[in-house]
Amino acid sequence: MNIVVINAYVRENAGDAALLSVCLRHVQEAFPGADVAISGMEDAAVRPEFEGVPNIGSIRRYVADGTVARPRRIVRKVLLGLVGAAAVTLPGPLARAALRMLPTEARREADAVARADLVVSMGGGYVLARPGLDGHQNIFFVLLPTLLAQRAGVPVVWAPQSFGPFPAAVQRRLVGRVMRRSAAVLAREDVSVGELLACGVPADHVERAVDAGFAFRPERRTDWRARLGVGPDERLVGITARRWLPPTAQERYERELARTIDAVQATGARAVLIPQVSTDYLGDDDRVCERRIAGYCAGDPLVVDEVVDYRDLKGLYDECVLLLGTRFHSVIFSLTSGVPCVAIEYEHKTRGIMADLGLGEWVVPIADVTRDRLWALAEPLLKDPAPYREILDAALPGYLVRAHSLPHRLREAV
Known part of the structure; x- marks a missing residue:
């Protein structure tokens, strides 16, 4: 065949x-x-x-x-x-x-x-x-x-x-x-x-x-805490960003993310900027805007500035206690590890899938990103993620089952 x-x-x-x-x-x-x-x-x-x-x-x-x-x-x-x-x-x-x-x-x-x-x-x-x-x-x-x-x-x-x-x-x-x-x-x-x-x-x-990303569970291959130089008890908050908006609005989005990172790090947690996409095709390299965001921060966040294999990258999200995610598959990678997420929406897939999971209130449109709006959602999750995880734990198992349904549909098609 x-x-x-x-x-x-x-x-x-x-x-x-x-x-x-x-x-x-x-x-x-x-x-x-x-x-x-x-x-x-x-x-x-x-x-x-x-x-x-x-x-x-x-x-x-x-x-x-x-x-x-x-x-x-x-x-x-x-x-x-x-x-x-x-x-x-x-x-x-x-x-x-x-x-x-x-x-x-x-x-x-x-x-x-x-x-x-x-x-x-x-x-x-x-x-x-x-x-x-x-x-x-x-x-x-x-x-x-x-x-x-x-x-x-x-x-x-x-x-x-x-x-x-x-x-x-x-x-x-x-x-x-x-x-x-x-x-x-x-x-x-x-x-x-x-x-x-x-x-x-x-x-x-x-x-x-269901998005097939929910069925992606590679074996862990990298000790990310050793790679980043952080201790086993340090809390990591992941951030993913991307180029999407017109120049003035893009700068505002990046600066508001930087202000949010400062708020995260003021709690004693460490923020880590993660490039979900690192290709020069169509100029779509998250590292470019994430370097700017790091430069806007009052204190230095951790920055992953190299090209990382997609299987290894999943393991980094596993180490986080919270994700502020623009790239939606960074959100999916985190949710499948039980990591609470605040999703920044740039296409309708974000709101649609978060709503499916009962998590629609933790979505902010990219054009509306402000430090105050993000922090109002993120701070409670850093203090007590249990209510979020209860919603996720109720919705995710059935979602994962549906993510594995494609083989059956392929056989039916033929």
């Missing part, structure tokens, strides 16, 4: 790496002995495998390759957009002729999904669009491998993920077409279900599911 897992990201994004790791484990659990390949955003010439599974590259990676000049990337997007559109709309012989025009990496993915017995689009938050041309091209290239698979009669499963927003009618029509023809569509929060319904996907074709 041949299975292709599409839309993988980069392993320096620890959350997406965890989702890919869990997805591959679930695929292999559903179909022992299957031949599995990954198509994603890592260059196969540089990263030929992930956890022993071969990487074939992707159309998306080829058109977005940051190592080539911008004019060349634009030409790639235009040409592959035209060829891709021809391959999914023209009659069979003409469509096959169009596919033969694809460059090698793009053709590898196109051939793989067309010849597969099953295509699985891994979990995440990438099926979305913004207004304008950039939004149109993003959603087209995300969905193109699925369109090619569906044209070849290959079943497609969307592992648990977020969907939307889709501001344009043409985007909603394309998403609706793809999802209606998919074997299974799993949404990880109610907002995403609503987005799919607005795209014309029937309610009985959308399943509420």
